[in-house]
Amino acid sequence: MSANFPAQPAPVRTVEQRPGGLKLSDVYYTLFRHKWKILVLTLLGVLAAAGIWFFKGSVYQSEAKLLVRYVRDSRAVDASLGSQGDVKSPDSRGENIINSEIEILTSRDLALDVVDLLGPEKILAKAGGGTNRFAAAALILRGLGVDVPRRSSVIRVVFNHPDPEMAQTILRTLVQGYLRKHAEVHRAVGVFDEFLTKQTDAFRSQLNQTELELQKLKLSANVTSVEESKRMLEEQASRVRQDLMAAEAALAERRTILEKAQQAAGIAASATNVSATATEIPLDPVQEQQYRAVLTRLESLRNRELELLLQFTPESQDVRLVRELIASTEKTKRELEAAEPRLLRLVQLALRANPGASAASGRTAFGAGTDLAALEAEVAALEARVKKLKEYQDEVRAEVAKINEVERAILDLQRQKLRQENQYLSYSATLEQARIDESLGASALANINVFQEASTPVINNEKTRKIVLGVLFGGLAAGVGLAFLIELVLDSRLKRPSDVEQKLNLPLFLSIPDFARNGYARALRHSQVAELPVGDPAAASGGDSPGLPAPARSVNPLRTFHEALRDRLIMYFELKEMHHKPKLVGVTGTHHGAGVSSIAAGLAETLSETGDGNVLLVDMNPEHGPSVYPFYRGKPGCGLSELFEGDAQRESAQVQENLYVVSLNGRSQGSRVGVVPRRFASLLPKMKASDYDYIIFDMPPVSQTSVTAKVSGLLDMTFLVVESERSNVEQTKRCAALLAESRANVTAVLNRHHNYLPEKLRTDV
Secondary structure (H helix, E strand, O other): OHHOOOOOOOOOOOOOOOOOOHHHHHHHHHHHHHHHHHHHHHHHHHHHHHHHHOOOOOOOOEEEEEEEEOOOOOOOOOOHHHOOOOOOOOOOOOOOHHHHHHHHHOHHHHHHHHHHOOOOOOOOOHHHHOOOOOHHHHHHHHHHEEEOOOOOEEEEEEEEOHHHHHHHHHHHHHHHHHHHHHHHHHHOOOOOOOHHHHHHHHHHHHHHHHHHHHHHHHHOOOOOHHHHHHHHHHHHHHHHHHHHHHHHHHHHHHHHHHHHHHHHHHHHHHHHHHHHHHOEEEEHHHHHHHHHHHHHHOOOOHHHHHHHHOOOOOOOOHHHHHHHHHHHHHHHHHHHHHHHHHHHHHHHHHHHOOOOOOOHHHHOOOOOOHHHHHHHHHHHHHHHHHHHHHHHHHHHHHHHHHHHHHHHHHOOOOOOOOHHHHHHHHHHHHHHHHHHHHHHHHHHHHOOEEEEOOOEEEOOOOOHHHHHHHHHHHHHHHHHHHHHHHHHHHEOOOOHHHHHHHOOOOOOEEEOOOOOOOOOHHHHHHHOEEEOOOOOHHHHHOOOOOOOOEEEEEEOOOOHHHHHHHHHHHHHHHHHHOOOOOEEEEEEEOOOOOOOOHHHHHHHHHHHHHOOEEEEEEEEOOOOOOOOEEEEEEEEOEEEEOOOOOOOHHHHHHEEOEEEEEEEHHHHHHHOOOOOOOHHHHHHHHHHHEEEOOOOOOOOOOOOOOOOOHHHHHEEEEEEEEEEOEEHHHHHHHHHHHHHHHHHHEEEEEEOOOOOOOOHHHHOO
């Protein structure tokens, strides 16, 4: 028969992982489970709101309105502002200005000024009484409300006070004090007069000292104005540079003429000697005419060069073009002279005809017979002129360098003088405006108008209404918040079937409700157990075996769920094709009192009533024995090992038809537990060879020292009973882990589950 057992227990169905997060069903469950907490806190909120509404008393409100056109800071001490009297906000909409005025209105100093004017005893007369000025100022600040209508420059000021007369009086005094405070803040009347006077005198003294230093520095540099002196020196330097350039050009010209003249004189002497010995041959008239034209053109170009040098530099384009023409003409002249040397006689004849020719006539004579002494004297004069112009140019440069040395110091002193002048003028203007403002006072404020004085007080319960609504909804919110705090954070117990599958990842076999609630308690109190004596005819008619105690007849509502557990267990074995006998089923829990014995007894009883075979219930809890079961009649318990010794022992274990109840240790062993699991392993072959269809083991709670985890690995099925709202999640996970280590086939049974939701909102089957 043992060959029919599977090598390993068949696993039960796996649990599908559901997405986490708070679902609508969780919200419903939390609200209905903690509905009494929510109702109590909400009721407390209602009572507190009613007490505030009826006992707080009436509050009177007065209202005033101010129009702020602009803000003028005419007493700005910052010298960088100069004479500017208006300081404009960078915000184009003026929100910064309005917010600044609101801060002045709600300042503590202004409230204390109002208290000093009216007296703290009047202000606190209907608000608890007293003479503390700070308490009166705090009362004013609490009752003061300031707001700005959208897209406007109007400040709306309201004040609430228990006394209607004081509400209007305090608001009127507050507005008047605000106008004075505004003038003090933005104009600082009488505050900075002494400071402004000292600063004005100090800047005047500094300005005089700077002017004196600037005058001394200009005298030492011999200048009145740096810019004018530099302009005059630049003009002088420009004229000297032009004169020097013209002189250098003339000197170069004279030196060239002198060189040409000296060369011409040498050539003429040689030509005279040649002509004296040679036969006189007449010149070609065409060549002579061409030569004379070249000489005339050359003279014209040289004159043009001199004229251009007086106007332009030697590097200018016009001068370079003329010089190129001169070079080309001289080349043509040299070619003609090389072809006919006798053309040089024309120069000699011109010199003889005009022996006293000047430098200008020497150019007409084309440099051949010019007076060399006159040319040398003119070159020396030009050299002296160039030298003198260079010396004058050096003097001008020295003057410019001297001015450049003192220019930075003069400019620094001038900038310092300008800055000190601006500061002096600014403080002088501010001091003058201060004296004007002091004479005018706060009565001349044209930028702020009070276009609505403090109005007649009216009853205002708006603040009380807000407080009442806040307390009312606060109680409801506190109840809901407490419910979710307990459910999601503080309470880590298993409560619903979905908790078992999602948090433990165990398949749920059955969920048994708590029959002590929801009207089942009355049914349990009126349940009647009918016991028939041994040998009673009624017992015989009921089909019980002779001499056995009559089975208990009760109206226990748990029986329906025991039968459902039986049916699901039988169906599970059939689906898994587990047809061997006996089938070993264990029932254990996470702690004592979870209902393990009740479920084990109910399962064994319902299995015995199928009529298919015998059922054995083994009690593995030696501390209470089988007398805890309702169908036992006080007989001494029979041990599991004694059950297989003979028919007499078997009959003593039978409690009703097809149902036998034994303890693991029996009568002789008492409450010793050391025989487990060694004794259990030795008895396992006898149990497998017995004629029982099911053997149900009522095992102790799972722990590190109990035998449950070791024995569960030898069973076909192990039910882990989880008590709703008592079993802790982490504890149950550790119990499941211990059972998984022994490769036990574990399913969960949720016991004493209470469904708080109404029938229409329930999602559990």
